[in-house]
Amino acid sequence: QVQLQESGPGLVKPSETLSLTCTVSGYSINSVNSAYYWGWIRQPPGKGLEWIASFSHNGRTYHNPSLKSRDTISVDTSRNQYFLRLSSVTAADTAVYYCARENRYGSGSYFVSWGQGTQVTVSS
Amino acid sequence: QSVLTQPPSVSGAPGQRVTISCTGSSSDVGAAYDVHWYQHLPGTAPKLLIFGNTNRPSGVPDRFSASKSGTSASLAITGLQAEDEADYFCQSYDNSLSVVFGGGTKLTVL
Numbered sequence: 001q002v003q004l005q006e007s008g009p010g011l012v013k014p015s016e017t018l019s020l021t022c023t024v025s026g027y028s029i030n031s032v033n034s035a036y037y038w039g040w041i042r043q044p045p046g047k048g049l050e051w052i053a054s055f056s057h058n059g060r061t062y063h064n065p066s067l068k069s070r071d072t073i074s075v076d077t078s079r080n081q082y083f084l085r086l087s088s089v090t091a092a093d094t095a096v097y098y099c100a101r102e103n104r105y106g107s108g109s110y111f112v113s114w115g116q117g118t119q120v121t122v123s124s
Numbered sequence: 125q126s127v128l129t130q131p132p133s134v135s136g137a138p139g140q141r142v143t144i145s146c147t148g149s150s151s152d153v154g155a156a157y158d159v160h161w162y163q164h165l166p167g168t169a170p171k172l173l174i175f176g177n178t179n180r181p182s183g184v185p186d187r188f189s190a191s192k193s194g195t196s197a198s199l200a201i202t203g204l205q206a207e208d209e210a211d212y213f214c215q216s217y218d219n220s221l222s223v224v225f226g227g228g229t230k231l232t233v234l
Contacts, residue, residue, distance in 0.1 A: 039223070048126040049162075049170070049213055051223035062221055098170070107176070108217035110160035114169035 002027040004099050004115035012093075012122050018086040022099030022115060023079075030057055030077040037062075037102040039111065040073070040084045042095035050095075052084065054102050054109075089122045096120075127152060128214050128226035135232040136204045144229045146197040146214030152224050154195035157217040161190055161199045164211040164228070173212070174199065201231070209233045 008020035022038070029038060039054035055061040055073045063071060067086070075082040086093060096119050100111040129147040136142040146159060153159055161174040172181055177192040190199045197216075201208055214226040 041223075041225075048130075048227035049215070049225040050126075051225065054223070062223075064222055065220065100170075102223075103175075108157040108160075109223060110158075110172060110175045110215065111162075111170070112172055112181075114171075116167075116169050 002101055002113045004101065004113060006097060006099050006115045006118040008097075008118055008120065010119055010121060012089055012120060013124050014090055014122055015088055018084070018089050018093060018120055018122075020084045020097055020099075020118065020120070021081055022083070023081050024101075025080070027101070028077075029075060029080050029082060032057060035103050035105055037104050037109065038075075038082055039100050039102045040071075041098045041100060041111070041114075042093075043098070043117075044092070044095040052086075052097075054104075055082070056104075091122050094120065094122045126227035127218070127224035128216060130212075130214060130226040130229045132227070133230045133232065135234055136201075137234045138204055138206065140204045141200060141202045142204060142231065143201075144199045144212050144214075144231070146199070146226050148195050148197075148216055148224070150195060152195075152216045152218040153192070153197060155219055159190070159192050159197035160215045161188075162213045162215065163208075164213060166211070170213070204233055206233050 037054040040052040053063040072085040096117040098117045100114040162170040164170040174190040
């Protein structure tokens with residue numbers, strides 16, 4: 001059974017870059033399954049979930065346009081980890097950040113497995 | 125402002141039935157994209173409850189059911205139990221190939 005675990009600094013200063021790691025176990029990120037994507041989602045305090053971005057093993061990526069290209073996803077298949085970098089952060093980026101495995105198919109997508117989430121606070 | 129609209133809260137007594145609505149638009153739910161539902165207890169990983177509008181993953185009790193029509197979807201929980209108290213989110217997809225979520229509904233079991 002696939003498991004995901006987020007990690008990263010809990011506190012980031014405004015205007016700096018937020019960096020998070022998702023460590024995956026029980027399944028290889030590099031496995032050839034066109035339906036599987038790997039994503040990042042966040043939940044600001046008192047608000048709903050917001051999708052950030054997703055990528056597949058063959059390098060295809062999708063991003064939430066509302067983040068205005070501040071986000072970057074990368075992967076280290078040797079460590080079975082993937083990463084999120086979010087630049088020029090503000091207080092509005094304060095949230096619990098989740099990584100999750102996503103099934104994409106013709107009529108949409110859904111997240112099958114999630115990490116526990118990691119709190120990130122943007123503050124000086 | 126979430127793309128999909130859900131009521132902020134619903135409540136019900138043990139044993140009762142509650143429903144949670146999820147309303148989208150012609151560019152997401154109404155564009156024939158499937159709706160999925162998650163149960164979320166604060167501090168834990170969200171749990172997939174319903175996928176593909178009506179399908180339950182193995183292990184999810186049949187007390188949970190869902191439907192979709194037009195630009196809206198609905199989650200129903202029958203035989204309400206104390207352990208069902210949680211936040212519930214709907215999720216779909218839009219024409220720009222983006223994932224969209226509802227704002228979440230807090231279910232209180234009275």
